[in-house]
Amino acid sequence: MNESSNGSIIGGKSFTAVAINCAAKAGEWIMTKLGGYSKLELKYSAHDLVTEVDKGSERLIRNLIGTHFPHHSFLGEEGVEPGPEASSRALAEMSDAEYLWIVDPIDGTTNFVHGFPFFCVSIALAYQGEVIVGVIYDPCKDELFVAEKGKGAYVHGKKMxxxxxxxxxxxxxxxxxxxDHHYALPLNLKGIQSVAPEVRNLRIAGSAAIHLAYVAAGRLSGFWEIGLSSWDIAAGALLVQESGGLVTDTHGRPYNLAVRNIAATNGLVHAELLDKLAGAEAVG
Incomplete structure (x- = not known):
C-alpha cells in the first residue's frame, strides 16, 4: 500500500490492517465465550449490560493497538463510566488527540448474553477529529466491513x-x-410511532454498529437512534459515507464524533426520514 495523503500509513504499518487484525482476533475470542460468560453486571440501567467478555475484548484490542502505535490515544466503551454525560465527557477529554482509536469491544452485549447472533466488534481511527478508518466485524456471520476515508467501503472484499x-x-x-429510559427511549418510541406506518417495515436488532454496516451494504435503507455514543457510531458512519450514503444528526447537521442522535440513510430517503422525526418531536 502506498503512502497516502490521509495518513493511513505510519512507519510502514497500515492502520487499516491493524484495525482488521484487532477486530478479527477479538471476534474470534468473543465466539469462544458465547454462552460461557460467568459474570453479568448492570451498567447504566437494567437494560445496559456488560460482561467480562466485553472487558476482555477491549483489553485485547487496546494491547494490540498499543503494540503497533504506542503514542496513539484510545477511547473504549468499557474504559468510560456508564451514562450519556460520562460518554460525552470522555470524548471531550480526547479532543486534542492527533490519532484516536474509538472502540466498542462488543456492540450488542445484550444479544451476546442471550445468544442472539447479532453483535459485533467496532473499531474506528480518527485523525485530528475525523474518522479515517472504520472496521466492523460480525463474528457470528464472519462478515468484515471495512472503510478507509476516500477509498470506498467493502464487505467480503467487495465494494459496497x-x-x-x-x-x-x-x-x-x-x-x-x-x-436510557428517562430521555432517549421515550424520544425513540415517539420516532417509531411516527416512522413505522410510513415505511415498508422497521427492524430493531440491537446493534447500532451492524445497523450502520447494513445501511452501507444496501441491506437497510436507513437507520436512526437517539442517545448513542461515539464508539457505537464512528466506524459505521464512515462505512455509510464511503458507500455513498448520508450521515447527519437527527436535525440534519453534518456528522462529527460528538453526535449522539444519529440518522444514516442511502441519502435518497434522508429528508423524508428527518421530516417524520421532526414532526413527532423525536429528534432530541
Whole structure:
C-alpha cells in the first residue's frame, strides 16, 4: 500500500490492517465465550449490560493497538463510566488527540448474553477529529466491513454501495431501544410511532454498529437512534459515507464524533426520514 495523503500509513504499518487484525482476533475470542460468560453486571440501567467478555475484548484490542502505535490515544466503551454525560465527557477529554482509536469491544452485549447472533466488534481511527478508518466485524456471520476515508467501503472484499429506495414507503429502516429510559427511549418510541406506518417495515436488532454496516451494504435503507455514543457510531458512519450514503444528526447537521442522535440513510430517503422525526418531536 502506498503512502497516502490521509495518513493511513505510519512507519510502514497500515492502520487499516491493524484495525482488521484487532477486530478479527477479538471476534474470534468473543465466539469462544458465547454462552460461557460467568459474570453479568448492570451498567447504566437494567437494560445496559456488560460482561467480562466485553472487558476482555477491549483489553485485547487496546494491547494490540498499543503494540503497533504506542503514542496513539484510545477511547473504549468499557474504559468510560456508564451514562450519556460520562460518554460525552470522555470524548471531550480526547479532543486534542492527533490519532484516536474509538472502540466498542462488543456492540450488542445484550444479544451476546442471550445468544442472539447479532453483535459485533467496532473499531474506528480518527485523525485530528475525523474518522479515517472504520472496521466492523460480525463474528457470528464472519462478515468484515471495512472503510478507509476516500477509498470506498467493502464487505467480503467487495465494494459496497447503499440501496436505491427513493421513498420511505419502499424502505426497510432500523432503529434501537436505548438503555436510557428517562430521555432517549421515550424520544425513540415517539420516532417509531411516527416512522413505522410510513415505511415498508422497521427492524430493531440491537446493534447500532451492524445497523450502520447494513445501511452501507444496501441491506437497510436507513437507520436512526437517539442517545448513542461515539464508539457505537464512528466506524459505521464512515462505512455509510464511503458507500455513498448520508450521515447527519437527527436535525440534519453534518456528522462529527460528538453526535449522539444519529440518522444514516442511502441519502435518497434522508429528508423524508428527518421530516417524520421532526414532526413527532423525536429528534432530541
Amino acid at each position: 454501495s447503499v440501496s436505491g429506495e427513493e421513498t420511505l414507503r419502499g424502505s426497510l429502516i432500523a432503529t434501537g431501544l436505548p438503555a
